Amino acid sequence: MTPQDERCASTHRAARRWAAADQVPVESDGLALARSVNDHVRRTGKHFLPKRMLSRLSEIRHRSAADLPFLHAFLDCLLDRHEDRFWNRTYLSLPVLELLLGERNCAVSADRMSALLMADVVRFEAGAAGGSREGPGRGRPSAETVSTRLRHTLRFIAQGVGGSGSGSGSGSGSGPGAGDLPSRLDCGGGSRLEDLVDHLPRPPATDAWAWFDVTVQPVYVLHDEYFFIRVLQAHEMLFTAMAEHVKSAVSALREGYPEECAERIDDAVAMFERAAGLFRVVATMRAEHFSTFRHYTQGASAIQSEQYKRFESLCGVPQTSRLHSTAFTSVPAVRAEAQAPGHDTVTRAYLDLRHERGPGGAAWSRLDAALGRLESRHQRWKSAHRGLAARMLGDAHGSGYTDGVPYLTGVLQNRLFWQLPLPLPLPLPR
Structure with missing residues (x-):
């Protein structure tokens, strides 16, 4: 038996013991099982896991929800294909990463x-x-x-x-x-x-x-999928941070402080500048390798990014056509938030405070400039995304069942603050 066969057999035995137990082992948090399974995934690809192993892990998942939240979240991601619910969140292991962000004893932004x-x-x-x-x-x-x-x-x-x-x-x-x-x-x-x-x-x-x-569960065995998953996870974290900055900007406006709002908006601008660096990392991947493993990622797509849509809808409620497009129907929870009567945005808070105080003043000029920077940076980020997709995808469809590059081209002109009297963003780079 080869070392790889022995590791596979060991994972099978661990899953069998857990599945056969009357209850979750009290002395275990499930991490050893998760490590064994993850090692197997890294060597074969999640798409190729044996059905018998997946069935046993599914039994364990249904028993671990309350007592072992990390194991449950890990298995929730691992079993997405097996249970026909494969999508962006589970492909990127976001349920596990979000539990880590929520750790009270060791907070990490x-x-x-x-x-x-x-x-x-x-x-x-x-x-x-x-x-x-x-x-x-x-x-x-x-x-x-x-x-x-x-x-x-x-x-x-x-x-x-x-x-x-x-x-x-x-x-x-x-x-x-x-x-x-x-x-x-x-x-x-x-x-x-x-x-x-x-x-x-x-x-x-x-x-x-x-x-x-x-928190890396590649679907295939190519080297580059590992860093690709980490880049997408990092993007999700940046948009999580951006959404928090924009929420703080809304609060600042509601409290009557446009200068503080401008500072929070510029924090979001800095996040976009960092995100641009991630595209440079992805550009080191060979298109043919990307095409190989993305064959197994159909159903999981960045169009399903909840945090990006949350950031967008906190800037201003998108136009009706966008709310009814695949971009938002792919994230029904965020779409419901954006359409809720009490949903507040930078745009609404801005218009309310301007109506109350009237136009003019250095504070408003600074805020307008910050909003313009965010709008421009967002447009450039979208353009860079489209350019990278054109290089990697060519004429292929997107993995989220979109038209791929034509879809990204069509959304280039969407604006975050389309209801505000701001200067038009800088021209898109060609």
Whole structure:
């Protein structure tokens, strides 16, 4: 029996013991089982898990909901295909990541989480370069491509650990000189890369945060799907942070402070600038490899991103045509929030305060400029997304059953603050 066959058999035995037990083992939080299953997933792809194993894990999931929330969330993601509910949230293991964000004893901001996710990309690539069994390593790109990928990734991390929004929680600090990470990268030697890993931000050293290691569940076995999942997760965390900044901006307007609102809007602008760096990371992936593993991701798409739509609908209620488009029908919970009578937005709060106080003043000029920056940055982000999709997808349809690149082209002119008398955004880059 090969080592891989033995590991597979071990996972089967663990699942069988759990499924056969009368109750969830009191002494276990399920992490050992999750690690064993996740190791199997990383070697075969979630799409190819044996049905017998999946059936046993489904039994365990139905018994673990109340007592073991992390195991339940992990299995909720793992079993999405088996239970015919595969979509963006479960493909990206967001239920597990959101539990980690909600940890009261070790709070970590969504912005900080994005840095931790991308730091894990560096660790993954370092492990693959050193011949570790972290992943299958199939189709690993050239050393030059990996170097470019790491450089962009390290810039993103450095912006996070050095910026005002890094908000680390207890135990989640980084090594000395973390803000200088890009300059530490030495393309010429693996030992230097291993040394650099010691300076990366680390997840908190708590029992709950040990679940961070099982939040990548690739559907296939190509090397690049690992970092692709982490990039999408980081994007979700940035939009979570943006939504919080915009909520704070609404509160500032309701309290009569347009200057403070402008500061919160500029915080969101900074998040968009960081998000642009993630597109540069994705651009290091070969289109043919992306096409191979996305064949197994049909049904899961970024169009289902709840946090992006939540951010958008907090800026202003989208026009009726957009609310009835696939963009919002794909996220019914957020669509319901946007249409609820009490839903507040920057646009509504802005118009109400301007009606109360009248136009004019330096505070309003500063706020208008901040809103214009956010509008412009959003447009540029969409344009970059469309350009990258055109390179990766070509004429192929999107994995969320959209038209792909034509869909992204059609939404370029959607505006966040379409009801406000703001200057038009800067022209879209060609």
